[in-house]
Amino acid sequence: MGTIDLKQLLESQTLERCPFPIPVGWYFIDYADTLKAGEMRNVFVFDQEWVLFRTESGKPGMTDPYCPHLGAHLGHGGKVCGEHIRCPFHHWEYDTEGWCKNIPYAKLMPPIAKKQAILRALPMVEKYGMMWAWYHPQCEPPSFELPYIPELEDATGYTGSRRGSWTADTCIQEIAENGPDVAHLKFLHGAPIIPPVQTTYEGPVMKLDIGQGYIQGTSYGPGLNVMRFNQHGITATMISYSVPISKEKTQMNMSFRHVDYAEGTPELAASKKVIDHMIGAAEGEESAGFESVDFIVWNNKKYRPNPLLCDGDGPVLQFRKWFKQFYPGYENSTKI
Template sequence: MTSNPTPINLKMLLESQTLKRAPFPVPVGWYFIDYSENLKAGELRNISVFDQEWVLFRSESGDKVGVTDPYCPHLGAHIGHGGKVCGDNVRCPFHHWEYDTDGMCKAIPYAKVMPPITKKQAILRTLPTVEKYGMIWSWFHPLCEAPHWEMPYIPEIEDATGYTGSRRGSWTANTCIQEIAENGVDVAHLKFLHNAPGIPPVSAAYDGNQMRLDIGNGYIVGDMFGPGLNVMRFNQKDPVTEKVITATMISYSVPVTHDTTQMNMSFRHVDYAEGSPELAFTKKQIDHMIGAAEGEESAGFESVDFIVWNNKRYRPNPLLCDGDGPIFPFRNWFKRFYVDADLSKI
């Protein structure tokens, strides 16, 4: 008589049939919209972020920037098609109702009495929007809550002197913003995907909306401020000068939809003298971050990560081993940025 075989775990074997790229909504946070230089005074245009279309405009004075829902609260005309910037306001093309950057109705040219609600609150949804680091940033919350935190000071991109670097890039990834951020704690992939010489130690600490990441005992130190802003400092000894040189990658990804992300990055470094060995070394560091630096076998994210991101699906219950980084603590922290989501799927 033969013994019964051990029953197989069908749930694990069949789970892939139900996996999605992103089983959760756009997370709460501050997000990059555009570079300030790209939006001229009096300009209005349509943009697509956060799973919908919006209207982006700058006041005629140039001092104010607004991001509004596209459909007029009056009769639903699309403000971004035929609308116009008038002073500090955006004007609907249909009946010329005007709205400020806070969504308050400021003018109805033919009304003798404004609807009472216009005196009490905004009637057009707008996103809290600021200009910082030479960029336009908007706060997204699905229930229109005010910002939960302020944007941080970043010396590399805010100080008038001491730093330089105009290199920046933008890439589209067919995955959600959480999957991209999770790469920071998934240090095992550095060896097997990026051809790094080994798997570095990693630690992550969480404080409210912030995460502090340390990879390789100070080799890479990252500060993440919500889902939309990550400052990564790469510290490496230059074999020529034996100085520790720091190159900074400022990452500001934005969810175009809940499962498509526009990755944006700026690269900054100390303003070393032209022709100096320090300048040559830090430029090589930045080449390494992005792709593959000359003379190196390891590869940056542009070379290899997109192959994975563009084709993977999110496993809410991954099978991990002792060599994996702190993926579960990271996911538990990231849950704080979701509103009205089924957290059991995250």
């Protein structure tokens, strides 16, 4: 027997479940109709607590919870005053960009407060009936915009109120890696074949084609993925908008839409069946959607930065190379 590769055999002792920081991107925070003008609440995402609020004119804001003055928590006793969030302790006020706009008893503002925002605030937009926040670890501004999604934005032509939310005990990259990993569709999900897959990458956008047009997906950074399932003469759409709760916990959120076919038509029935299949096990079908099988893997696996891959695997390494751009400062890391 020749010498054995101990590094290969012992690597699992040093593996981590999630060796990643929170990646850069636009992320879903909540549905727009859950936050009225003048309301505020505390939310936990991106590995920390934040204060989410809506100004009296309707603009959403999301800031660090601790006042730059003496550290009082803005989300416990704080208040929305006009276009600002006000600290309960000494009534310092901040706008949705984190600039201090009022200190009621000060003759002179601290010099830094005249030059820059002093409270970390995340850029926010409202789109698709949802509130989105831009996360960057060094507080850099957004480097790309959220796309136009006709299924969610067009006034007519599409329907479907079905949506769901699931918590996975893993990082957002591991969930996204399922896209190019087509081999698992046969062995974990029970699909009849391993479908061919093609991926293309351009900046923060990844396009995925599974089964030569059978499933076509587009990812816009880590936090938004639009998957169109073209089957049985219809197209049904899954819009996925996951958000990192922490480095090891991800909230998966999805909306399901389809063309507004007339009641009783075979196209409507086919659309609904395809959506059933995306999520779980549709009636009369052997293969299963993510809800049935993926969580047992996600919740228990560890990340192998040097995976042993074979010729039948999908473009996993190309995907990982693309995803690295969302971890600024980690370009040369061997852990990820």
